[in-house]
Amino acid sequence: MKKSGLLKTLLIATAGTLALGASAQERSVLKGGNWAAMVTATPGGHLLGNPEAKTKLVEFMSYTCSHCATFAREGDGAIKLLYVPTGKVSYEIRHLVRDPVDLTAVLLTHCGDAKKFPGNHEAFMVSHGEWMEKAHHATQAQRSRWQFGSIRARFQAIASDLDFYDIMESRGYSRVQTDLCLSDEAKANELANSSRSNIETYKLQGTPSFVLDGTLLEGTHAWNALQPLLDGAL
Numbered sequence: 001m002k003k004s005g006l007l008k009t010l011l012i013a014t015a016g017t018l019a020l021g022a023s024a025q026e027r028s029v030l031k032g033g034n035w036a037a038m039v040t041a042t043p044g045g046h047l048l049g050n051p052e053a054k055t056k057l058v059e060f061m062s063y064t065c066s067h068c069a070t071f072a073r074e075g076d077g078a079i080k081l082l083y084v085p086t087g088k089v090s091y092e093i094r095h096l097v098r099d100p101v102d103l104t105a106v107l108l109t110h111c112g113d114a115k116k117f118p119g120n121h122e123a124f125m126v127s128h129g130e131w132m133e134k135a136h137h138a139t140q141a142q143r144s145r146w147q148f149g150s151i152r153a154r155f156q157a158i159a160s161d162l163d164f165y166d167i168m169e170s171r172g173y174s175r176v177q178t179d180l181c182l183s184d185e186a187k188a189n190e191l192a193n194s195s196r197s198n199i200e201t202y203k204l205q206g207t208p209s210f211v212l213d214g215t216l217l218e219g220t221h222a223w224n225a226l227q228p229l230l231d232g233a234l
Helices: 003-013 024-030 066-086 100-109 114-126 128-136 140-147 151-161 164-170 175-182 185-202 223-233
Strands: 039-042 045-048 055-061 089-095 209-212
Touching (some): 039 114, 045 114, 066 089, 066 114, 089 185, 100 114, 100 151, 100 164, 100 185, 151 164, 151 175, 209 223
Parallel strands (some): 055 089
Antiparallel strands (some): 039 045
């Protein structure tokens, strides 16, 4: 399917329901120090920590997934505070785009410099329950606005109805800056196609799912199951 066709299908069919690298100087400064400050844009996602870490953890997540929000509360902080700073573990977050609301959130978390992603991601995860409640109770008129019109208009309607503009404002983005990111159809296509590629490559069945050093961790979808496997890989 062509990129534009994939995005159009995603937006219409499911409406009812992530390169900026580190400079050599930055790498030199961070070696032996705290890698928590390092964020690298990757195809369809972002990598936190040492890109050359021996142990590589990849999370495949969706912003409209309640289990992903639970993992964000229970696992994200531990990984970022206890594992990533050592330089021995890298933590990459990739997106499985399930619906237009999800894609709108992904576009906004990717808005701006790669180093803003962790804060953007956390802002959407912290307020997940609030905006998902609005999504579940959206009126038919609102859902219609999410399906019809230009792609930009659809994303803007979702952002307005679910208070995404307020989330972005809390992160220091003006409405103009937010609208520019919502208008990036090329980025939306890239993210949608990256999501499809990841599903096909890793045979993913749901979110969150985890790949550790290139191997999909079957049946592992929560921090209490992931932590011993991560510790065992070190």
